[in-house]
Amino acid sequence: EGGSALILVPEIALTSQMTSYFASIFGDKVVFMHSGLSKGERYNNRMRIMSGESPIVIGSRSAIFMPFKNLRLIVVDEEYDTSYKQGETPRYNGRDAAKVMAVIYHCPIVLGAATPSITTYYAACQGKISLLTMKERVFKTPLPQIHVCDLKENPPIDRSGLISAPLISLLQKTILEKNKAILLLNRRGFATTLMCSSCGHVFKCPNCDVSLVYHKGMNRLECHYCETVHPLPGECPVCHGTRILYLGAGTERIEEELADFLPEARVRRFDLDSTRRKNSAREILDDFRQGKFDILFGTQMVAKGHDIPGVQTVGILSADSILNIPSYLAAEQTFNLITQCAGRAGRSRKQGEVILQTYNPSHYVIQCAARQDYESFYKQELRYRKLLEYPPFARLMKITCFNEDEKKADSQAGRIHSWLQSVIPRLSGNVKCTAPFSEPIKRVRNLYYISILVKGKSLTSLKNAMRGTPLFEENDIIIDVDPL
Numbered sequence: 001e002g003g004s005a006l007i008l009v010p011e012i013a014l015t016s017q018m019t020s021y022f023a024s025i026f027g028d029k030v031v032f033m034h035s036g037l038s039k040g041e042r043y044n045n046r047m048r049i050m051s052g053e054s055p056i057v058i059g060s061r062s063a064i065f066m067p068f069k070n071l072r073l074i075v076v077d078e079e080y081d082t083s084y085k086q087g088e089t090p091r092y093n094g095r096d097a098a099k100v101m102a103v104i105y106h107c108p109i110v111l112g113a114a115t116p117s118i119t120t121y122y123a124a125c126q127g128k129i130s131l132l133t134m135k136e137r138v139f140k141t142p143l144p145q146i147h148v149c150d151l152k153e154n155p156p157i158d159r160s161g162l163i164s165a166p167l168i169s170l171l172q173k174t175i176l177e178k179n180k181a182i183l184l185l186n187r188r189g190f191a192t193t194l195m196c197s198s199c200g201h202v203f204k205c206p207n208c209d210v211s212l213v214y215h216k217g218m219n220r221l222e223c224h225y226c227e228t229v230h231p232l233p234g235e236c237p238v239c240h241g242t243r244i245l246y247l248g249a250g251t252e253r254i255e256e257e258l259a260d261f262l263p264e265a266r267v268r269r270f271d272l273d274s275t276r277r278k279n280s281a282r283e284i285l286d287d288f289r290q291g292k293f294d295i296l297f298g299t300q301m302v303a304k305g306h307d308i309p310g311v312q313t314v315g316i317l318s319a320d321s322i323l324n325i326p327s328y329l330a331a332e333q334t335f336n337l338i339t340q341c342a343g344r345a346g347r348s349r350k351q352g353e354v355i356l357q358t359y360n361p362s363h364y365v366i367q368c369a370a371r372q373d374y375e376s377f378y379k380q381e382l383r384y385r386k387l388l389e390y391p392p393f394a395r396l397m398k399i400t401c402f403n404e405d406e407k408k409a410d411s412q413a414g415r416i417h418s419w420l421q422s423v424i425p426r427l428s429g430n431v432k433c434t435a436p437f438s439e440p441i442k443r444v445r446n447l448y449y450i451s452i453l454v455k456g457k458s459l460t461s462l463k464n465a466m467r468g469t470p471l472f473e474e475n476d477i478i479i480d481v482d483p484l
Helices: 012-029 039-051 061-065 094-105 118-125 165-176 251-261 280-289 330-342 364-371 374-388 406-426 460-467
Strands: 004-008 030-033 056-059 071-077 109-112 145-150 180-184 193-196 213-215 220-222 229-231 244-247 267-270 295-298 311-316 353-358 395-403 437-444 447-456 477-481
Touching: 004 061, 004 094, 012 030, 012 056, 012 280, 030 039, 030 061, 056 061, 061 094, 071 094, 094 109, 118 374, 145 165, 145 364, 165 180, 165 311, 165 353, 180 330, 251 267, 251 295, 267 280, 311 330, 330 353, 330 364, 330 374, 353 364, 364 374, 395 406, 406 447, 406 460
Parallel strands: 004 056, 004 071, 030 056, 071 109, 145 353, 180 295, 180 311, 267 295, 311 353
Antiparallel strands: 193 244, 213 220, 220 229, 395 447, 395 477, 437 447
16 A cells, blocks of 8 residues: 555564565565664665665664654564663663654554563553454464473583583484474573682672673673673782682583583574674574574573574573562563573474473462463562552653762762652652662662662653753763663
8 A cells, every 4th residue: 555564673683584584575675774784784774765665674673763654554573572672872662662653653553472561461451452362373383391390309410500401301302303402591601700719709890890701712701781801810819819710601601511411412602792793693593494503502582583493492591590680570571581482492383392490490480481371470460560569550760870989879869869759749640769779780880870769650740840950950860761
């Protein structure tokens, strides 16, 4: 009908897979947009969108702002994904911006996910948006069978403490049957902590309150927050001892362990380190699709919507790592990651198998994910959200003060808190705020971060009051609406 369509995906790595699907049907009418393109590619693709030459646009969140010609449909794939949220100014969620664009263009929007966000599913249950359900997989293959491996009863058999005997047995069977496997561990590097065995000194980033991570391939230490690089230490700077312990395991270390346990297997790592070069993510996935290696192993990049034939086995090495982060979304993100990663197995004609390793097998998130029972998880999580007044029962806003001097950041947060306490009783929307608190990682890039969390049924009246207050005109404040 002469209209154009926008399909948003959360990860750049997914654009090539999605583009190849659509191009096989629509040919050169398909164009993709994301931050990984060169300036020339971005310009050419933008002109094709503006002219209507390529009416099907596939891209990451930045694709929302293209000059569409007669936009008639928006699809947000994996709408729950936190990658849609931009972490720097301007802070926005691509999914929510797409909703506004649908209003502006008077077009329908489809929010797609196997595990919808609690807020989106609640809106559907309340009748605010329409609920469309796919009851079966494409080939009517049963969902993969998930085996929960209690690491207390099946202690890890490797040095890193992350590989169990049941996992190795399943991988051996998979390779023997000439099938493929995907393994997930959400930590990069070789060792996540270096410590002196003599005095207990931990090697930390000089700019951030975090341990430096050892990357064996590049033989150096890295900070995953400020991205600084440090040489490997020969001795402890405190006691000058030379016995350095390499603690915790990342993807590099597990890659070595797999080579010891499965010498016959061809393994490929898929994380930020192995995909830095342009098009390398697409090349790795294409090689895996063509059977050039048996096991794809990496961080949560491996869990996102990849449709690869022959993948019969999935191993989730540490289901507890996200469950314990200090965030109201921890349970939701854990359930989504487990379910999405498990969904990579058995996508064609034969049912897949999943090993889910955990130290908390009785946790409701693990139990629901093992049964792939979204409804039960949703009902349990909704009760907690209502009790604690979190979305979808309240809106959130986080006000963060930052400064190289911790006392100045604390003082500024104190002034804002005092102002909030004076103005909130006069506002509509049942607004509340916490006292100032340090962020879980207090110092990043030599800046200290002190935050205040604001909750309310509606934050409109508060935002209007903030606009006329000089306190919020200073440069060293972050105001994040709907923070993750």
